[in-house]
Amino acid sequence: MPLLVTGATGRTSAGVVRHLRAAGEDVRVLVRDRDKAKKTFGDANGVEIVDGDFDDEAVLAKAFDVVDVAFLALGSSPDQVRLEKAMIDGAVKAELPHLVKLSSTATSHDSVLLVGQLHAEIEDHLVASGLAYTLLRPASYVNNLFYAASSVAAENSWTGAAPTGRVAYIDIRDLSEAVALVLRDPALRGRTYGLSGPDAYTFPEIAELLSRILGHEVKYVPVSADDRRSALLGAGIPEWFAGLLLSLDTSAEAGELSTLTTTLKELLGHEPRTVEEFLIENAAQFRN
Numbered sequence: 001m002p003l004l005v006t007g008a009t010g011r012t013s014a015g016v017v018r019h020l021r022a023a024g025e026d027v028r029v030l031v032r033d034r035d036k037a038k039k040t041f042g043d044a045n046g047v048e049i050v051d052g053d054f055d056d057e058a059v060l061a062k063a064f065d066v067v068d069v070a071f072l073a074l075g076s077s078p079d080q081v082r083l084e085k086a087m088i089d090g091a092v093k094a095e096l097p098h099l100v101k102l103s104s105t106a107t108s109h110d111s112v113l114l115v116g117q118l119h120a121e122i123e124d125h126l127v128a129s130g131l132a133y134t135l136l137r138p139a140s141y142v143n144n145l146f147y148a149a150s151s152v153a154a155e156n157s158w159t160g161a162a163p164t165g166r167v168a169y170i171d172i173r174d175l176s177e178a179v180a181l182v183l184r185d186p187a188l189r190g191r192t193y194g195l196s197g198p199d200a201y202t203f204p205e206i207a208e209l210l211s212r213i214l215g216h217e218v219k220y221v222p223v224s225a226d227d228r229r230s231a232l233l234g235a236g237i238p239e240w241f242a243g244l245l246l247s248l249d250t251s252a253e254a255g256e257l258s259t260l261t262t263t264l265k266e267l268l269g270h271e272p273r274t275v276e277e278f279l280i281e282n283a284a285q286f287r288n
């Protein structure tokens, strides 16, 4: 019986598929773009592709047909809540035995973090659906630091509205490995996992780390939330996504993103990657 991975061309899910295939599992993927899926997975035998709209009942019936467990993960967009709810409804119709949902560390209706509010709405729908489920609530992806890369490379500095908020990070590669473990082992299911790597930093501390790694001074320049929003909109970022990015800063300042846990290490059975390791590995992107 295959395991279903949705949003499989995405950053988290693509890694999940690779781990599942390496463990010899048959995998079905649900994607909106078949060609992108073919490029992502090459000629990987054992990966069955179902493509189409995630709110199309016929597509969902095909995706969830005779599946034991599914991973629900979609990128952030104004459509995310509608699409994830439709997928949960599709899973109910297909009598899916278990659904593992990717959520967020700051999931709450009162969260300052925009995606925290979206996930709270989706989680409510999942709980009300009657499906058996597992919730994975990861910390901020360390890849978010790439948002600063071009500015650091060009000007040895970057701006933001979170001068004091501490942010816990997770490396997507470790997250993908943990997701695959939970999908493969029924004994690990049915819980809510808060997942983070080993460390949390303020942005000025990230600047210090980058200074050491790059061998020259890098500065984090604090600006007001209004100035941050104007800068994001001025850079051509659509309003909805600018609001999401700004909320990463305001949520950090509100202390919502700082939670460290040892759950990831316990699941993996080895040390998760650190922020410093990630920055050393990707230093070229921060150099001019």
Ligand SMILES: NC(=O)c1ccc[n+]([C@@H]2O[C@H](COP(=O)([O-])OP(=O)(O)OC[C@H]3O[C@@H](n4cnc5c(N)ncnc54)[C@H](OP(=O)(O)O)[C@@H]3O)[C@@H](O)[C@H]2O)c1
Binding pocket: 006, 007, 008, 009, 010, 011, 012, 013, 031, 032, 033, 036, 054, 073, 074, 075, 076, 077, 079, 080, 083, 102, 103, 104, 105, 115, 137, 138, 139, 140, 141, 142, 144
């Ligand atoms: N970034 C963080 O710091 C962070 C922290 C905690 C939790 N999360 C959560 O992690 C999730 C994102 O995971 P990820 O980074 O692995 O996702 P991702 O790479 O951004 O995208 C995952 C999948 O969603 C699909 N997708 C995106 N927008 C879509 C749309 N409007 N309609 C249909 N499909 C769409 C993408 O399809 P294509 O490949 O075809 O584009 C991709 O297959 C979000 O729910 C986010 O809240 C993020």
